[in-house]
Amino acid sequence: MAIPLSYNLRNLVVRKTTTLMTALGIALTVAVLLAVLALVNGLQTAFESSGNPAQILVLRKGSTAELNSAITREVYQDLKSVAGVARDGNEPMASLEMVTVINLPSVDSPSGMNVTLRGILPVGVKMRDALTLLAGRWFQAGQREVVVGKSIAKRYPGAQMGKKLRFGRGEWEVVGIMDGGQSSVNSEIFGDLNQISSDFNRADGLSSVLLRAADASMVPALINTLNDDRRLGVAAQTEKSYYEAQTNSAAPLQVLGIFISIIMAVGSSFAAMNTMYAAVARRAREVGTLRVLGFSQGSILFSFFVESLLLSVLGGLLGCLLVLPLNNITTGIGSFVTFSEIAFNFRVSPNIMMTGIVFALLMGALGGLFPARMAARKEILMALREI
């Protein structure tokens, strides 16, 4: 027969200082792990919601990123007429774009952070379905005007409606703020392709072409056609896979964070073990009494083990509470693909919290097993005699 759970709960309440201290130790360990996971999750969400699976990003063959790619207008003209490209009325859905990096002073770093600047045609704006304007209007062709992503507007005091940004050969007026949902567009600045490319001396050295396939099922075939065309000399992939590959920008932090939390977990389970050994020692007579009442060794083992798990779940829950305030806080991380900063929100999802609880349970299990075994193996007579 099992010893009722309320026995364990009451015991935890009686020793509330010890319980709380041990649980808090576990909570901090869980919090470190969860904070790192929330960061990585936020970054993943940003990249995963970027890019449309029906769209194809074309770079120069051999290039791994828009930043080190070069596409001429001639190639663009050829790409527009490739069979299988969707059409909007008469115009093919193909967007020639130029990507570069500019430096803007931010709140965090007065010496400036790098931000992605994208020169784009009206069709390119149209091809980003999720993109909406939060304020102002789109830039006009032939004007020195830009529209900034909402994260940029939030993080850079200079990038506000009506203000002027200095880059390239002069000043650019911010005429709008755009919202790309969760996507990385929020960390970009858009302007007229021809204006920007001439400012950067790259009128014929542009970065990439975004194509939309007429039908989602034709995407793989279209990618193969483009990649096999030696004359074009381009490398094509879906826009989505391009962004997904960038998720590993957070890999160093992720590895470091997980490593640290595992070591901390060893420390915390030692602490839990200490607490549980003390509990076993203090309740030696109780254990003896329980055995006399007919509870088996197994149920004593189980009872103490469960008590340790309860302790760790409390810690896990506290840990979740500790990281909850992080949720939706915006932070930025540099990407070696774009050589600029991408802003994203910490995301403490239910999944991540579950991971935290499981992690805490593991610590509890590790810390509770040996003390519980010791309790179960106590000789009845000896146990009753102990003070």
Next chain:
Amino acid sequence: MFRYVPFILKNSLRNRRRSILTIGSIAVSLCILGVLMAIYHALFMGEATPAQALRLVCRHRVSLTQPIPIYYRDKIQRVPGVRQVMVWQWFGGVYKDARDPKNMFPRFGAEPDRLFDVRTEYKIPDDQKLAFQRERTGCVISSALADSMNFKLGDKITLVGDIFPVTLELKVVGIFEEPQNMALLYFNREYLREALGPGSPQQDMVGAFQIQAQSAEDVPQIAQAIDREFESSPFPTKTESEQAFALSFASFLGNLKLFIMAICGAVTFTILLVSGNTISMAVRERVREVGILKTLGFTPGAILGIVLGESAMISLIGGALGCVLAEGMCSMVAHSPGSVFMAALKTLTITPTVGLLCLAAALLIGVASAFIPAWGASRTTILDSLKYSG
């Protein structure tokens, strides 16, 4: 106080399992603290070597990815205080299979006649230096790279460009000793220029310049003078000391300082809890004893000292163990493949300063966490403590 040391020792040995578990717990936590402090120290407070202190890097103000014109070199050479300027071109590219991190060793285009003049810490035999200057397709590699990839003199290395649409066929003509054991490859930039061919917009542009100053005192003025010179040109520059340049890569990982500080805070607080919990458990078990000690004439101050001493001792042992563990971890980090990209991590170690800081932290945590239980024990009246039944 010191005459209580044997007593404190006996006390902490009474519940060995608890002491060992506590020491273990403190040791692993302090190990993290130690490694993080070492990383912080290496990244943000590292001392420049004499050769490093003389060097500056000049690049486009926005980022290394945006090139600057090669003719800047002559203008920089004329800036007062500059001894030598060399073109420094990052050539990404792919060697064999890009998925193996070992194949991602850094490779740079440089000027063979200036490389060993600017980077005075590299040691290379004179005949190999000459061979590098003579052979257009020659390259020199660091001995660390030669060891890890098993490259020998005369080996061929083929690099397929990504930033540059060219393929370079290089021949190893020299192997140099580099004090930090970084994997490095330098080839002749002239070869890249020719491979790009006339008309390529990349031909007369370079990624960066390495500059050697005449004296370390000149470095800040040189940086300012160069940046002022090109301020209003279409290619404004940013010139900074080599150390600051290396740090700008670390800042790419996000707000590293805050990240390290936050984790250090969490770890410290965890140790505080663990240690406090242990000592209050010990005190609770010994309330009656404390009463007896008091009847024997021990003052409240002595009791306070004994309890604090026990906690401080356990924390210090944990701290010392933690430092040893941290040193082991540091050498693991230093030998990991990731350290190829950051010189600061290559030589990661627990310096005496960091070690002392760790021990001080351990001592402080030990004393602070025991204060409340110790205070309580020293304050309980004899009668109360003798009545206590546990």
